[in-house]
Amino acid sequence: MQHIYPQMPYLKQTIENIETVLIDPQGHIKARFDTLAIPRGSLGRLEELATIYYSIKGSLSCGIRHKKIFTLAGDHGVIAEGVSAFPQQVTREMVQNFIREGAAINVLARQTGAKVIVVDCGVASNIPPSPGLKIKKWKHGTNNMALGPAMSREDAVKSIEMGIELIEEELQDGLDIIGLGDMGIANTTPSSAIFSVLGNVDVSVATGRGTGLNDQAVQKKIAVIEKAIAINRPDPNDPIDVLAKVGGYEIGGIVGLCLGAARHRIPIVLDGFISTAGAIIASALEPKAGNYFIASHVSGEQGHKHMLKFLGKEPLLNLNMRLGEGTGAALGINLIEAGVKLLNEMATFQDASVSDPYS
């Protein structure tokens, strides 16, 4: 894939600095769990979560202090094809709801103790500047992918670099774990197209109801995605071509978040269908990025379970959620922190004077 790099030194440098994660290479995490006053292995996947967290960090010393959920917003020209149950202005209206802290992600992030970073990556209308909003957009949404490329290759690269930049900015006041999140009316359409191309699956397998289409509208959405793929011919061996032709600005930003966080050894908690489409592009660009992914939940959106299988990730939760925003990621961060706290704070057999059958 060398041919995609020359014009993009920042992206190239980020990708080149992503390291493989070795799981508990010295066995220190397992050794510590084995001293705790529990039957061995009885905390199940909570032990796995603490093990992954500390293997990514490369040290057993730190707790989880700085949790941030990035809710990236963008609009999509393909809305003109009637692929969503909601009108485009809901993207802007929901961004304003995030800023006022009244959305589901604000509630769940508060419960988790995470900060929500709301980013305008390409909302179609202008949103007034506000302390709770990062404005990173240079285009007002994508072009209609059913008529031609959603964006230029240059804009696709720029969108990924915008996501990397968000990580670099947020690192400055601490970043221990990130949750991915999205907001964009019609963005399940590009997400299905991306998975269909990169996952080599039929469009009908990758396409679902999104915000709530009926059976007839889903059939129309499938036809629109098939048309977009036929017209644009995205190259499955070139993830940036796929992002440019059938992607979106917030999805590109999510790709950048994945690459930027992996480059700094920060665990990445996936959310639903859209964030996982971004993660699939990131891992196609650099498979080692996948070492940093933890799947929070399997969305109710048709196709998400196939995406997670494609990435080799087992979701922690199955709550039939299909909201996006980072809501599943917020719940996943709670569980990861539960595993980390158990490892750090539980008494050992010795501390608690409990008979240790293993000694």
Ligand SMILES: O=C(O)c1ccc[n+]([C@@H]2O[C@H](COP(=O)([O-])O)[C@@H](O)[C@H]2O)c1
């Ligand atoms: O996260 C998911 O799995 C998910 C599944 C269906 C819909 N959504 C959200 O709904 C919006 C996209 O749905 P649609 O029908 O407009 O493509 C967008 O704002 C997403 O965050 C999210």
Ligand SMILES: Cc1cc2nc[nH]c2cc1C
């Ligand atoms: C109201 C609403 C809230 C959302 N949050 C994420 N996607 C959304 C889509 C709609 C339509």
